Amino acid sequence: MSKDTQGTPVLEARGLVKRYGKVTALDHCDFDLQPGEILAVIGDNGAGKSTLIKALSGAIQPNAGEILLEGRPVSFASPNDARAEGIETVYQTLAMSPALSIADNMFMGRELRMPGLMGQVFRKLDRKRMEDFSRQKLSELGLMTIQNINQPVETLSGGQRQGVAVARAAAFGSRVVILDEPTAALGVKESRRVLDLIQEVRARGIPIILISHNMPHVFEVADRVHIHRLGKRLCVIDPKDHTMSDAVAYMTGASVPEGVAEPA
Amino acid sequence: MAEADRYEDVVRTRSDEKFAEFEDTGKGLWGRFHELLHTTPAIVPLIVLLAACIVFGLILGSKFFSPFALTLILQQVQIVGVLAAAQALIILTAGIDLSVGAVAVLCSVIMGQFTFRYGVPAVLSVPIGLACGTAIGAVNGWLVSKVKLPPFIVTLGMWQIVLAVNYLYSANETIRAQDIEAQAPFLQFLGTKFNLGGAVFTFGVVLMLIVVLVLAYVLRSTAWGRHVYAVGDDPEAAQLAGVDRHRTIMSVYMLVGFICGLAGWVMIGRFGSVSPSATTGVIGNIQAITAVVIGGISLFGGRGSILGAFFGALIVGVFELGLRMAGADPQWTYLLIGVLIIAAVTVDQWIRKVTA
Numbered sequence: 134m135s136k137d138t139q140g141t142p143v144l145e146a147r148g149l150v151k152r153y154g155k156v157t158a159l160d161h162c163d164f165d166l167q168p169g170e171i172l173a174v175i176g177d178n179g180a181g182k183s184t185l186i187k188a189l190s191g192a193i194q195p196n197a198g199e200i201l202l203e204g205r206p207v208s209f210a211s212p213n214d215a216r217a218e219g220i221e222t223v224y225q226t227l228a229m230s231p232a233l234s235i236a237d238n239m240f241m242g243r244e245l246r247m248p249g250l251m252g253q254v255f256r257k258l259d260r261k262r263m264e265d266f267s268r269q270k271l272s273e274l275g276l277m278t279i280q281n282i283n284q285p286v287e288t289l290s291g292g293q294r295q296g297v298a299v300a301r302a303a304a305f306g307s308r309v310v311i312l313d314e315p316t317a318a319l320g321v322k323e324s325r326r327v328l329d330l331i332q333e334v335r336a337r338g339i340p341i342i343l344i345s346h347n348m349p350h351v352f353e354v355a356d357r358v359h360i361h362r363l364g365k366r367l368c369v370i371d372p373k374d375h376t377m378s379d380a381v382a383y384m385t386g387a388s389v390p391e392g393v394a395e396p397a
Numbered sequence: 398m399a400e401a402d403r404y405e406d407v408v409r410t411r412s413d414e415k416f417a418e419f420e421d422t423g424k425g426l427w428g429r430f431h432e433l434l435h436t437t438p439a440i441v442p443l444i445v446l447l448a449a450c451i452v453f454g455l456i457l458g459s460k461f462f463s464p465f466a467l468t469l470i471l472q473q474v475q476i477v478g479v480l481a482a483a484q485a486l487i488i489l490t491a492g493i494d495l496s497v498g499a500v501a502v503l504c505s506v507i508m509g510q511f512t513f514r515y516g517v518p519a520v521l522s523v524p525i526g527l528a529c530g531t532a533i534g535a536v537n538g539w540l541v542s543k544v545k546l547p548p549f550i551v552t553l554g555m556w557q558i559v560l561a562v563n564y565l566y567s568a569n570e571t572i573r574a575q576d577i578e579a580q581a582p583f584l585q586f587l588g589t590k591f592n593l594g595g596a597v598f599t600f601g602v603v604l605m606l607i608v609v610l611v612l613a614y615v616l617r618s619t620a621w622g623r624h625v626y627a628v629g630d631d632p633e634a635a636q637l638a639g640v641d642r643h644r645t646i647m648s649v650y651m652l653v654g655f656i657c658g659l660a661g662w663v664m665i666g667r668f669g670s671v672s673p674s675a676t677t678g679v680i681g682n683i684q685a686i687t688a689v690v691i692g693g694i695s696l697f698g699g700r701g702s703i704l705g706a707f708f709g710a711l712i713v714g715v716f717e718l719g720l721r722m723a724g725a726d727p728q729w730t731y732l733l734i735g736v737l738i739i740a741a742v743t744v745d746q747w748i749r750k751v752t753a
Contacts, residue, residue, distance in 0.1 A: 192637065213639050228637035230630040232699045237623055242639025244620035256619040285435070 141204045143168050143340050144189060144220070144309050149198035151184050158184040159195065160364035166309060171331065171341045173351040173372075176361030176384050182344055183313070185361065189342070190222040190311055191215035202308065213242065221306030225314045227298045231287035236260070238286055239267040239301045270304040271297070274333055292323030296330065303334045310334055311342045316350055328354055348377040360384050434748045438693045438701050441744055442708035445691075445737070449712060453719035460722060464596035471602045474714035476501070476663050478605040478707060480681050481688035482612055483656040485706035486649050488689050489616070490629040491698025492541060492548030494650075496533070497657050498681020499559040502673060504530045504661030506563055509572045509671030512581045519583035527658035533559060534654020535647065542646040552682075560678050567673040574669030588666030601663040608656060609707045616703055625649060630699030687734060688713060691741045693748075700749065712737065 146164035150157070158181045166172050176182045187193040189200065191209030199206050202218055209215040212222070229238045245259045245266075246252035252259065264282045271282075276296045286294060295315060302310045312331065316324035324347075331354055335341055345351050351358060352372045360367045360383050367383055368390045382388040434440055453461045460466065480497045487494040504526040511522035533555065540551045577584050587601035616622035624645045627635035636642045660681075665671055692709030694701030713734060720730050 212637060216639060222637075224637050226634060226637070228634040230627040230634055230638070230699065232630045233623065233626055237627075238638070241623070241627055241635070244623065246620070256615075256621070258618050258620060258623070260618075283436075 140168060142166055142201075143203060144342075145201040145204075146185075146189065147199050147201070149185065149188055149195045149200070151181075151188060151193060151195045157364055159188065159198075161198070162361075162365040164189070164359065164366060165369075166340050166342060167357075169335070169338055169340055170356040171335050171343055171354050173343045173345060173355035173358045174361055175345065175348075175351060175358060175380060180361045180384070181364040182361050184364075186222070186311055186313055186342070186344055189215070190220060192222075216243075216305065219306060219308035220311065221302035221309070222311040223295075223298045223302045223313060223315060225317060227294055229286050229294060229298060232285055234283040234285055235271075235289075235297055236264045236267040236282045238297065239263070239270070239304065243305070266304070267300075270300050274300050274303065274330055276300055276330075290323075292319055292326060295319060295323070295327055299327065299330050299334070303337075303339065306339060308339070309342065310339055311344075313344045314346065315343070316345065316347055324350065348380065351380075352377055360390075362386065431748070438745075438748060439705035439708060441741070441748070442692045442705050442712060446708050446712050446715065449715045449719065453715065453723070457719065457722050461719060464594065466718065466722070468596040468598060468602070470711065470714040470718050471605075472597075472599055472667070473718065474710045475599070475601045475605045476660055476667060476677060477681070477684045477688060477713070478710040479608055479656060479660040479663055480677075480685040481692070481706045481710045482605075482608050482703055483653040483660070484682075484685035485689045485692070485694055485701070485703050486612065486625070486653050486656075487548065488629075488686075488694050488696060489625050489698060489701065490646060490649050491632075491696075492646075493552065493686065493696070494537070494548065494653060495552040495682045496537065496555040496559055497653070497660070497685050498677045498679065499556045499563065500530050500533050500654060500657040501660035501664060501681060502675050502678035503533075503559050503563040503566075504658040505664045505671050505675070506567045506661075506673050508584055508662060508665065509577070510567060512584060513572055513576070519581035522581075523583065523662055526661060527655055530654040530656075530658025530661065531651050532654065534650040534652070534657070537654070538647040538650025541650065542643045556682065563673050563678065569673055571673070572671040577665070577669065577671070584662075584665045584671070585669060586666065587663050588669065599666060601666045604659065604663060608659065609703060612703045621645070621648070626699050628699075684713070687738060691734075691737050693741060693745055695745055695749070696742075700745075709741075 142165040144164070144166040146162065149159045149162045149164070151159040162181070162185055164185065174182050174185070184193065188195045191212045191214050194210065200208065207218060215222075230241065233241075240263045245262050247257045247259045251257040268282050274296070286297065289297065299312070299315065302312070315327050315331070319327060328350060331341060331343065343351070343355060355372055358370050358372055358380060360370065360380060362384055370380065370383070370390070379388075383390050480501060483497050484494055507529050508522045508526035511517040511525055512519045517525065537551055537555055540546050541548050587599065587604055589600045590597050616625060624635065624640045627638070627640055628642055628645045632642055664675060664677060668675065688709035689706045690696065690709070691712055692701065692705030692707065694705055716733055717730050720733075721727070
């Protein structure tokens with residue numbers, strides 16, 4: 134299943150650098166995401182995973198280095214730029230407005246307007262179209278039996294909210310879906326469901342970047358594991374050839390993978 | 398991965414996967430009522446408004462329920478109504494604007510002084526006044542959004558600055574109603590009265606209704622309106638979800654400045670004269686906040702509707718007129734409004750609980 138080197142990566146980063154004052158969060162970091170794979174990104178706290186992901190999703194701008202989307206250099210000034218290229222992110226905080234409805238949240242920042250005069254002159258939102266689309270996307274991912282697509286997000290459980298956030302990303306993420314700690318705040322049963330969801334999304338051919346601290350989850354769903362350490366990619370391993378203990382040892386520096394020179 | 402590691406699989410096989418169904422769990426009548434309030438918060442002030450009308454109607458009879466008395470309430474709340482609409486917008490973004498009343502007074506002074514001091518035609522000095530209001534709003538918005546100062550502080554300062562500029566610029570001179578009527582009647586345009594089946598309306602009242610209805614539509618049915626709620630609810634989340642936070646906040650403060658300018662124009666229509674020492678400059682902000690709070694808009698942002706603020710302004714108007722007609726000491730009005738404010742926030746806390 135490992136697709137190490139064939140073809141052009143969907144998303145690629147070369148020599149990314151990001152400094153916050155004296156702290157170097159990304160130190161000439163490389164990154165590759167192959168078509169159709171689930172790539173897990175693991176690393177200890179402070180290793181720079183979040184910074185890497187934010188750079189790839191446009192939430193921060195790296196000081197140096199380049200990002201390539203399907204081989205073409207891109208630069209994202211904001212999350213909207215990345216989104217316009219089909220890269221969707223599910224943030225750990227979910228980035229949802231609790232008081233607004235599921236449909237409002239699905240379309241936040243990319244609302245659909247009514248056709249014709251009502252939309253152009255009066256900027257009227259096409260609620261029906263947005264609601265139908267949201268309902269359809271939620272049921273495609275098996276997230277819905279009936280329902281009130283207009284209920285506020287705050288009335289949903291943690292798992293349901295995560296489900297809506299994943300559905301939003303899957304619905305609009307035509308090229309890449311990034312998931313930041315999707316199971317961190319969830320119970321066992323809800324995590325299970327979200328992992329199924331992730332595989333569901335991959336089954337539609339969309340590659341996924343999964344940031345997680347949960348080794349069993351990473352080893353269960355990932356095709357490759359990108360191990361991040363001290364602001365750069367230490368190595369990429371195939372979960373079938375390594376154990377979880379190996380991975381933990383690499384990311385904490387307890388041992389060094391073959392062929393990698395660990396700096397002092 | 399070894400079989401022994403799949404310790405979570407037991408959940409998959411033994412659960413019925415009822416994890417994300419959105420089912421109505423039969424909450425009963427009370428629950429439904431709570432849900433209705435949760436989704437339509439303007440209902441509470443509407444109920445209070447109707448109840449107040451009924452009570453005063455029973456006490457005062459046809460004296461209160463005459464078209465004259467009811468439209469008098471509208472005329473009396475027109476300035477506060479417009480200011481409350483502006484205030485509601487700011488409070489929806491989790492801000493607060495203490496400068497609304499002062500900006501309204503300054504705008505009315507600018508409209509008057511440009512006409513009388515510089516000889517600018519009134520049809521031009523009104524838009525100039527509105528532009529000044531918008532510009533002050535832009536400064537407030539910029540300080541809140543870019544410099545990241547708390548809105549309370551920014552507008553507390555702006556309130557004092559605007560009031561002082563207002564006195565300095567006008568030299569505390571009132572422009573008399575007769576002079577305006579003779580030389581620049583357009584300034585008093587919003588005071589124009591017209592009769593509709595025994596009820597007397599002014600254009601100012603009509604303008605207030607238009608402002609409220611347009612804002613209600615825009616907030617409900619356009620992307621910008623949804624962004625205002627999202628930014629007020631959780632600015633970080635809104636930003637990550639793709640909302641331009643800075644643009645949204647700037648546009649809200651500028652629009653509020655513009656609406657305050659309109660309130661200034663309404664003031665000239667209502668009073669006839671242009672007075673830099675109009676009480677609106679000092680208490681307009683508090684009156685507007687009172688209406689907004691009674692109208693059920695959360696001071697924490699993101700919740701409530703502009704119609705609620707309008708109902709809040711009307712409730713205050715009904716209390717003032719009703720108690721005056723009943724011959725009560727005006728202090729009773731303040732006492733009851735104080736009770737209403739506290740009650741409104743208590744109800745708001747209850748409504749905001751997701752499950753009753």
